[in-house]
Amino acid sequence: MGSLRTQVGIVGAGPAGLLLGHLLHLNGIDTVVVEARSRDYVIDRVRAGVLEQGTVDLLVALGVSTGLCRAGLRHEGLYVTFDGRRHRIDLADLTGGKAITIYGQNEVVRDLIDARSATTRPLYFGAEGVSVHGLETSKPVLRFQHGGTDHEVHCDFIAGCDGSHGICRPSIPAGAQTVYERVYPFGWLGILAEAAPSSDELVYTYHERGFALFSMRSPRITRLYLQVPADEPIESWSDEAIWDEMLTRMTTRDGWRPNVGRILQKSVTPMRSFVAAPMRYGRLFLAGDSAHIVPPTGAKGLNLAASDVLVLTRALRAFYEQGRTEWLDEYSNVCVRRVWRAQRFSWWMTSTLHRFPNESAFDHQRQIADLDYLTSSRAAMTSLAEQYVGLPAEVSFESAGLQLHTASR
Numbered sequence: 493m494g495s496l497r498t499q500v501g502i503v504g505a506g507p508a509g510l511l512l513g514h515l516l517h518l519n520g521i522d523t524v525v526v527e528a529r530s531r532d533y534v535i536d537r538v539r540a541g542v543l544e545q546g547t548v549d550l551l552v553a554l555g556v557s558t559g560l561c562r563a564g565l566r567h568e569g570l571y572v573t574f575d576g577r578r579h580r581i582d583l584a585d586l587t588g589g590k591a592i593t594i595y596g597q598n599e600v601v602r603d604l605i606d607a608r609s610a611t612t613r614p615l616y617f618g619a620e621g622v623s624v625h626g627l628e629t630s631k632p633v634l635r636f637q638h639g640g641t642d643h644e645v646h647c648d649f650i651a652g653c654d655g656s657h658g659i660c661r662p663s664i665p666a667g668a669q670t671v672y673e674r675v676y677p678f679g680w681l682g683i684l685a686e687a688a689p690s691s692d693e694l695v696y697t698y699h700e701r702g703f704a705l706f707s708m709r710s711p712r713i714t715r716l717y718l719q720v721p722a723d724e725p726i727e728s729w730s731d732e733a734i735w736d737e738m739l740t741r742m743t744t745r746d747g748w749r750p751n752v753g754r755i756l757q758k759s760v761t762p763m764r765s766f767v768a769a770p771m772r773y774g775r776l777f778l779a780g781d782s783a784h785i786v787p788p789t790g791a792k793g794l795n796l797a798a799s800d801v802l803v804l805t806r807a808l809r810a811f812y813e814q815g816r817t818e819w820l821d822e823y824s825n826v827c828v829r830r831v832w833r834a835q836r837f838s839w840w841m842t843s844t845l846h847r848f849p850n851e852s853a854f855d856h857q858r859q860i861a862d863l864d865y866l867t868s869s870r871a872a873m874t875s876l877a878e879q880y881v882g883l884p885a886e887v888s889f890e891s892a893g894l895q896l897h898t899a900s901r
């Protein structure tokens with residue numbers, strides 16, 4: 493049996509766990525990170541791509557932005573298409589110069605793993621049988637097996653950063669949390685294609701046959717999504733059928749369409765909205781997808797994870813430096829307020845841009861009117877823009893022990 497002692501035990505090496513580990517490292521707080529999957533699996537997993545301005549600023553302030561500054565694609569606008577016409581929303585003009593940056597979540601995770609490795613603080617990949625104990629006590633324990641050995645980590649706190657299928661949230665007794673959930677009757681079929689992006693900015697499309705989204709990962713790789721029925725088996729979509737449907741939904745009246753290329757990866761993601769609150773039980777603090785899930789239409793999931801761990805860092809820093817517990821007590825309230833605003837935005841983007849089974853002709857005309865208003869009113873565009881680039885942070889970087897450097901690009 494290996495017995496370790498740390499200040500904060502972190503379950504999960506996704507964006508939430510790795511960002512938290514690095515934030516705490518910079519504050520001199522010791523952590524052990526335990527991840528169920530292998531290093532390669534975690535890095536290769538294709539997921540989000542849109543970083544809010546605040547998430548970019550956080551990565552810069554953390555000193556893990558070399559790849560981001562080299563390969564991140566700064567976008568100052570996006571397009572919304574309906575009735576075959578593309579309408580540009582000028583994010584920078586509407587928000588006083590803010591923008592989003594396209595940089596794959598897997599690249600963010602790779603950069604953070606490299607930064608963690610350089611600190612030589614422990615990060616266990618391929619951990620089995622992870623479990624948490626003594627959450628109501630001041631010395632919670634994290635147990636797991638690694639390389640055939642049982643490990644026990646004695647902690648002051650445990651951070652549950654283990655995503656929507658992790659073990660931390662289910663370790664909270666029933667009745668100690670309230671769960672809010674909405675399941676959508678569709679999912680997204682996503683592809684990565686070896687094709688140069690034919691637009692410099694994202695295109696969100698509302699089409700009679702359903703939603704479609706044009707995005708990218710690099711000057712050579714296009715990322716595209718299609719609304720499909722919930723639980724659609726990916727095997728029922730040949731590459732030809734995917735391209736036919738993408739082109740049918742996305743080609744605009746002026747002839748714009750995505751470039752076609754070899755499909756490198758394809759998968760279907762179900763869509764749901766989920767919040768479990770409070771995000772704390774005793775000495776266990778949940779962060780990221782372990783506490784909340786948003787449908788990807790608002791591109792908020794990864795950004796919410798980043799904002800949670802910034803709030804948690806402020807609280808842990810105040811505890812270790814000054815023995816103060818009020819920010820720990822406020823952690824859930826501060827995060828949940830932002831979570832609900834992101835939930836509302838993601839729900840609105842999803843409801844406005846997707847076709848729903850059993851929708852009436854009235855519903856359809858209302859959606860068109862919503863999109864017409866959105867793309868013709870500066871007030872409506874400003875509302876979308878300020879939420880899309882990210883609402884102001886709840887806590888300052890300084891309060892989490894970071895110097896504020898704005899992105900150099």
Ligand code: FAD
Pocket residue numbers: 503504505506507508509526527528529534538539540541542597619622653654655656657658659761779780781782788790791792793794795797
């Ligand atoms: P995760 O990234 O899920 O990380 C949790 C980590 O914990 C994982 O590495 C997991 O292996 C590990 N873990 C799980 N159980 C255990 C355990 N028992 N012990 C130890 N470790 C464990 N958001 C967008 O904005 N745009 C998108 O296009 C988009 N696409 C998505 C596609 C999919 C399939 C999924 C699941 C999510 C997608 N999201 C998207 C959401 C976004 O990727 C998440 O919000 C983000 O990954 C949250 O980060 P996290 O660190 O909280 O959770």
Ligand code: PHB
Pocket residue numbers: 539540541542694705707708715788789790791
């Ligand atoms: C992506 O590039 O993967 C992406 C972009 C915008 C979204 C969701 C996903 O809303």
